[in-house]
Amino acid sequence: MQSDRVVSIIEKQRAAFNSGRTRSIAYRQEQLRKLYSCLQQAEPDIMEAISRDFYKPAHDTYMTEIGVLLTEIRHAIKHLPRWAKPERVPTTPLLLGSSSSMMYEPYGVTLIIAPWNYPLQLALSPLVGALAAGNCAVLKPSELTPHTSALLARLCKDTFAEDEVAVVEGGVEVSTELLEQPFDFIFFTGSTAVGKIVAAAAARQLTPVVLELGGKSPTIVHADAQIELAAKRIVWGKFMNAGQTCVAPDYVLVHDSVREAFVQAMRASIEELYGDVLQDRARYTSIVNERHFNRLTRLLEGATPLIGGRVDEERRLIEPTVLADIQWDSKIMEDEIFGPILPLMSYESLNEVIAPIVARPKPLAMYVFSESREVQQRLLDSISFGGGCINDTIMHLSSPYLPFGGVGASGVGAYHGCYSFKAFSHTKSVLKQTTAFDLPFRYGTMKHSMRWMKRFFK
Known part of the structure; x- marks a missing residue:
């Protein structure tokens, strides 16, 4: 039974963790080097597996799956000794003679539940982050990308002992079994709806979680934007991976005065970056499965696309599509699209942008295209979102120095770089007190102790 294997893995990993062997910095760095070497050697296999799952072009696979991971691992190996070093913090006059520090300790046995859209990364x-922090990990890949899931299982088995890192494959029933186990930490990436289920299961055992979710990420193109560059960067960010990206621009709000120029620039950028994807799919990704393809094509029913709109059911292809005449209460504005369909709305004043965005759940990302610092700052100050870009899309994910995560319905917690290390670590506070002297007023038996205590509490 799968549940017996899961219990066995957790018991092995807990024993390994309790032995203390995952604690040393040298051990953690070696684990990361093993992962790095594994990815380098497996590059052809990774390309093939992801292509078999949803025909992702090799260029996109390397950039968004392999290259970004290699960069992340190198960064972690280099900076880990500094991250793991206890951090001294100031003390107050009340704690005269003491020193204070924060120690980062691993949680223990962790669970990572991964999505299908970037199945390796x-x-x-x-x-x-789990390895850098000194944890053991159970990894549950998505069943919707079976070739990549099987590859991950093989690579981890060949690279790590099962009491260090183990992969458990399967569908929803396996995820449910895993969530019933006593993990010390859970990291989940996926939809908001499933994130609520994960959070509820974690709460029953008081297990800390990071939830990387999604949402309808707005993109705002103001009147003073550099239109051609804005269009190209939005087209690239939206239609990369056929829009199956949690931080892809979900809809565009463009100023009335530049709407026509922006549409023409988008049309030119789609042609330049993707060509005719129904004739030549070399630069374009398919929809992951028939269910998601049907979900997306239903969003096109009754619509008159401004750009694109053609589909190929056999190959699960939907060409880059832009829809106009969209209203805030249109069906396509209800949920995250997660596909190559981009609604376009126009506005005259920023108030028309800010109010409806703020009235909706907080998005994972926001993108602003404007040359005006005043416009940029007003939007940043007025709208809550996980992270984003000024005059670009998606690229904030590529920096290991920026935390990536959502807020509200788009997520809880953040990771990347040192933030991954901290996400998988418990911050332990330590006060080291002197024995050279003892402040007597704290005991209440000293004469005028209240007067002295008030002085120190100021």
């Missing part, structure tokens, strides 16, 4: 990027 979003499985192994959290694993980098």
Whole structure:
């Protein structure tokens, strides 16, 4: 039974963790080097597996799956000794003679539940944080990308002992079994709806979680934007991976005065970057499965696309599509699209942008295209979102110095770089007190102790 194997893995990993062997910095760095070497050697296999799952072009696979992971691992190996070093913090006059510090200790046995849209990166990027922090990990890949899931299982088995890192494959029933186990920490990437289920299961055992979710990420193109560059960067960010990206621009709000120029620039950028994807799919990704393809094509029913709109059911292809005449209460504005369909709305004043965005759940990302610092700052100050870019899309994810995560319905917690290390670590506070003297007023038996205590509490 799968549950018996899961219990066995957790018991082995807990014993390994309790032995203390995962604690040393040298051990953690070696684990990361093993993962790095594994990815380098397995590059052809990774390309093939992801292509078999949803025909992702090799260029996109390397950039968004392999290259970004190699960068993350190198960064962690280099900076880990500094991250793991206890951090001294100031003390107050009340604690005269003492020193204070924060220690970062691993949680123990951790669970990573990965999604299908970037099946390698979003499985192994959290694993980098888990290993850097000194944890053991159970990894649950998505069943919707079976070839990549099987490859991950093989690579981890060949690279790590099962009491260090183990992969458990399967569908929803396996995830449910895993969530019933006593993990010390859970990292989940996926939809908001499933994130609520994970959070509820974690709460029953008081297990800390990081939830990387999604949402309808707005993109705002103001009147003073550099239109051609804005269009190209939005087209690239939206239609990369056929829009199956949690931080892809979900809809565009463009100023009335530049709407026509922006549409023409988008049309030119789609042609330049993707060509006719129904004739030549070399630069374009398919929809992951028939269910998601049907979900997306239903969003096109009754619509008159401004750009694109053609589909190929046999190959699960939907060409880059832009829809106009969209209203805030249109069906397509209800949920995250997660596909190559981009609604376009126009506005005259920023108030028309800010109010409806703020009235909706907080998005994972926001993108602003404007040359005006005043416009940029007003939007940043007025709208809550996980992270984003000024005059670009998606690229904030590529920096290991920026935390990546959502807020509210788009997520809880953050990771990447040192933030991955901290996400998988418990911050332990330590006060080291002197024995050279003892302040007597704290005991209440000293004469005028209240007067002295008030002085120190100021």
